[in-house]
Amino acid sequence: MFFFRMIKGAYVRQWKKMLVIAVTVALGASIATAMLNVMLDVGDKINQELKAYGANINVVSRSASVLSNLYEIEGDDEVNVDSYLKEKDVGKIKTIFWAFNITDFAPVMESSVTVNGKKYKAVGTWFNHHLELDTGESVDTGVINLRSWWKIKSGEWINEQSSDLKEVMIGSNFAEKENLSVGAVMTVTGKKGGGDYKVRAVYSSGDAADDTFYMPMSEIQKLSGTEGYVKKIEVSALTTPDNELAVKAAKNPDQLSRAEYDLWYCTAYVSSICYQIQEVIPNSVATAYRQIAESEGEILDKTQLLMTLITILSLIGAALGISNLVTSSVMERAGEIGLMKAVGAKNSQIIFLILTEIFITAIIGAVAGYFMGFGFAQVIGRTVFGSAIDMKGMIAFIVAVLILGVTLIGSLPAIRLMLRLRPSEVLHGR
Amino acid sequence: MNAKTKMFFKMITSSILKRRSRMIIALLAIIVGATILSGLVTIYYDVPRQMGAQFRNYGANMIFTSSSSDAKLTDEAVKEGVKKIPAAELKGYTPYRYEAVRINKQPVIAAGTDIPATLVTSPYWFVEGKRPEKDGEVLVGKTVADLIGARVGESINVQYYDPDEEDDGLEKEGVDLTVSGILETGSTEEEYIYASFSDLELITGKTAGYDVVELSVSSTEANLEKYAKSVEDANALITARLVTRVTSSEGAVLTKLQSLVFIVTAVVLVLTMICVATTMTAVIAERRKEIGLRKALGASNASIMKEFLSEGVLLGGVGGVLGSVFGFVFAEIVSVNVFSGSITFRPFILVLSLLASIVVTGLSSLIPIRSATEIDPALILKGE
Known part of the structure; x- marks a missing residue:
């Protein structure tokens, strides 16, 4: 009972000092919590940002003709359905093992059409398509997120849900050549039909899409007589940077051992996602768009490493701050300890008393600090990425171990000093 | 004191x-x-x-094209344009000249280029084998390689049919090139073959300017727009455009x-x-x-x-x-x-x-x- 009275006494008499320790521990703990959380989540966050580069996987039919790609030599009347994918298969992308990592996808159909007597390549796609999957889930996806670099110069994106589908979005070069602007109506004639389309928007993309125009998928299929078929599917997926295993697997998954195969299949490498897409979509070939996939991996790695090093620096800072303060606060109490020794307290009793005091303070500080750090992490997430940082329970454990360890180490030199104190000297005031 | x-x-x-x-x-x-x-x-x-x-791993973020449809870009024009971009920020540039050729009677597009420069402007190219190191070697896109059945180390015969001449149906004598590597990018590059400018001149029998110049510039989007403008002002033959997909996302x-x-x-x-x-x-x-x-x-x-x-x-x-x-x-x-x-x-x-x-x-x-x-x-x- 006396022990508790001593401790209670320490808190009542020295609440200011205890408060300073608790505040410092709380600050240290909040740095640790915030930085560790941000560090572990920064990969996902940057990955999301990199999705601005658009699709990183391209899915085409296995028998897609090379020639038509190169020279647009399409059979003038007959549509060769072998070289297309079925539109009803597109949604299956959302049923693969890594479905959660597929952020956006959209089928694309291209066809040569005639506008004002001139031949153009028209592109049909989903804009904001609503899709009911076989699994009962529903997905909203489309090209809007896959073309985030487009600048809409006038007008707005086609809305498949509300507007009627007789609309097109035209590239800036095309608009200039044909002298069209938003609201104008143009007549498009394809192989199997034609129609009047209202210009909904003029965009600038900085690439070949500026010379062409985009229209809803169902419309281009009517024009070209390819109902139910798409030429390719653009997929944007969150991927893990490639390593040796991924490179090996990309060449030929059959060469892997069973364990390697499982590891590869269950990791979100771009090659395993491609492989899984080929499994669910019949007669398809999925290829990684290297320019995007490779660079993303590099940038992700670098960012994560950068954040790890910054986190380590902050952790060292926090640890030194805490142990510093603990050391100096224990040293301050030389007089009190001298008195205890003089009245016959054993070293072990004194150490136990002091450690208990410090640890109670540290635990209170650490708990407060954890929640502060939680707040800091969310502030960082909100301001930088506009979304919450995913908090991991593991971090509470790491922070707890860290704080207790640091507090203990911080008290050690002071305690060693205490044990060497001679009561008479201390009490005499030296 | x-x-x-x-x-x-x-x-x-x-x-x-x-x-x-x-x-x-x-x-x-x-x-x-x-x-x-x-x-x-x-x-x-x-x-x-x-x-x-x-971010320069994404490759080129600016391209020069010719502003007139009749004239190709000349070497002098490109050099003059490139000078307008601060040397410290210009990572590299690669000119391309495209010609339609035939291999095994299949029509293919051949690109003449400065192969070492592609390491900077297209660092993401994955080459099975290696990039051509000397004249007489050619880098073949994967799609083309599948089409003509070419493998690394093999020799392919590249023929040129002048689009301005009447096709007389006769077999032409082409130029033999060794395949040094197969190019994989997951994109349209796989549909081309890449050779040095001198090889392309040998194949076509004539010299010509460039169709496109790709530039990799390490700078902000605003600066890039400024450079593009000053390049166009410096030489009327050049149209400089930003690859918005790369520049805006990078920013x-x-x-x-x-x-x-x-x-x-x-x-x-x-x-x-x-x-x-x-x-x-x-x-x-x-x-x-x-x-x-x-x-x-x-x-x-x-x-x-x-x-x-x-x-x-x-x-x-x-x-x-x-x-x-x-x-x-x-x-x-x-x-x-x-x-x-x-x-x-x-x-x-x-x-x-x-x-x-x-x-x-x-x-x-x-x-x-x-x-x-x-x-x-x-x-x-x-x-x-």
Whole structure:
């Protein structure tokens, strides 16, 4: 009972000092919590940002003709359905093992059409398509997120849900050549039909899409007589940077051992996602768009490493701050300890008393600090990425171990000093 | 130096030397604070440059095309245009000339280019085998390779049919090239074959300018737009365009990253400053007895304040200098490990962290000194 009275006494008499320790521990703990959380989540966050580069996987039919790609030599009347994918298969992308990592996808159909007597390549796609999957889930996806670099110069994106589908979005070069602007109506004639389309928007993309125009998928299929078929599917997926295993697997998954195969299949490498897409979509070939996939991996790695090093620096800072303060606060109490020794307290009793005091303070500080750090992490997430940082329970454990360890180490030199104190000297005031 | 100043310095140095362990604690706190400040601020300023270099992995972010449909870009025009872009920011440029050729009677597009330059403007190309190193070698896109059944090391015969001449249906004598590598990109590049300009001249039998020049420039989108304009002004033959897909996304991600480092720096900095302040407070607070004694001996509040403050400033200065050096070393380690490049030394960061540590240390010692000087010396000396 006396022990508790001593401790209670320490808190009542020295609440200011205890408060300073608790505040410092709380600050240290909040740095640790915030930085560790941000560090572990920064990969996902940057990955999301990199999705601005658009699709990183391209899915085409296995028998897609090379020639038509190169020279647009399409059979003038007959549509060769072998070289297309079925539109009803597109949604299956959302049923693969890594479905959660597929952020956006959209089928694309291209066809040569005639506008004002001139031949153009028209592109049909989903804009904001609503899709009911076989699994009962529903997905909203489309090209809007896959073309985030487009600048809409006038007008707005086609809305498949509300507007009627007789609309097109035209590239800036095309608009200039044909002298069209938003609201104008143009007549498009394809192989199997034609129609009047209202210009909904003029965009600038900085690439070949500026010379062409985009229209809803169902419309281009009517024009070209390819109902139910798409030429390719653009997929944007969150991927893990490639390593040796991924490179090996990309060449030929059959060469892997069973364990390697499982590891590869269950990791979100771009090659395993491609492989899984080929499994669910019949007669398809999925290829990684290297320019995007490779660079993303590099940038992700670098960012994560950068954040790890910054986190380590902050952790060292926090640890030194805490142990510093603990050391100096224990040293301050030389007089009190001298008195205890003089009245016959054993070293072990004194150490136990002091450690208990410090640890109670540290635990209170650490708990407060954890929640502060939680707040800091969310502030960082909100301001930088506009979304919450995913908090991991593991971090509470790491922070707890860290704080207790640091507090203990911080008290050690002071305690060693205490044990060497001679009561008479201390009490005499030296 | 008069006796008074001498005494002043003696008191300061002896107080630091005699109370070594406490001073080391305070100094350590200041050093850590200054290290974090200078290290993170240095990283903050260097991130756009270093990360920007990483983003060049995406390849070209600007292209030149000819502004007239009849004339191709000439070598002089391109050189003149490229000069308008600061040499430090221009990572590299690759001209391309496209011609329709036939291999095994299959129509294929052949690109003449400066193969070594593609390493910079298209670093993401994955080549099975290797990129051509000398004339007579050709890099074949994967789609084309599948189409004509070409493999690395084999020889292919490339023929040219002039689109302006009547096709007489006769078999032409082509040029034999060795396939040095198969190109995989997952994109349209797989549908071309790439050879040197001299090989393409040999195949077509004529020289011509460039169709497209790809440039990789490490700069912001706003600057790129400026460069594009000045290039077009410098030579009317060139139309310079940005690859918006690359430039706008790069800008977005870089801004996010920099603000991330900024906010992290700010949060960590505020917390470390509070840590330094609490440590200083604790270190000074235990010297109340000393302050009381001095007052009892007749020292004025002002002189006590001056002495303790100078001590704090000295401590802050030493800690600040050491901390800035450590911070720079830390930033350098980060830079070498993460970006495998050296960091730019910025003297103002050194000055900034030195000033910050002096101010923080000074201010945080001010508060406890003030409260100590306000108390009656008799009470302090009595031990209450």
